[in-house]
Amino acid sequence: MKYDIEELALIYDRLIENIKQFSMDPENQISKLDGFVVTDEIASDFSDIAMPYGKILLENEWLTEKQYKRMEDIDKKLEEMTRNKSLWTDEALKSSKEWAESRNLGNDLLKELGV
Numbered sequence: 266m267k268y269d270i271e272e273l274a275l276i277y278d279r280l281i282e283n284i285k286q287f288s289m290d291p292e293n294q295i296s297k298l299d300g301f302v303v304t305d306e307i308a309s310d311f312s313d314i315a316m317p318y319g320k321i322l323l324e325n326e327w328l329t330e331k332q333y334k335r336m337e338d339i340d341k342k343l344e345e346m347t348r349n350k351s352l353w354t355d356e357a358l359k360s361s362k363e364w365a366e367s368r369n370l371g372n373d374l375l376k377e378l379g380v
Contacts, residue, residue, distance in 0.1 A: 277327055295355055308346075
């Protein structure tokens with residue numbers, strides 16, 4: 266499906282907003298998503314919102330294959346993390362190497378996108 270430039274710009278902005286939220290430090294994530302299960306919200310926002318946006322942007326040549334591959338790597342990491350229930354708490358968000366690695370991947374993606 267083809268989108269006009271205004272739609273693509275809006276999708277791109279929302280993608281960047283989502284990746285920024287995914288990549289921010291855990292204290293800000295917890296503060297911003299107060300009232301939600303933060304880890305679930307961060308992961309589902311990335312998988313259910315950012316990934317489809319990324320696919321649209323890739324198909325319309327607003328993302329490169331390499332950038333989209335980075336998104337797939339993050340999504341795969343989140344999927345692997347679901348096997349360990351202890352990672353899905355606010356404390357794990359703050360202290361686990363898995364969440365720190367995920368945020369680093371997100372920050373790397375933002376750099377690749379020029380943000």
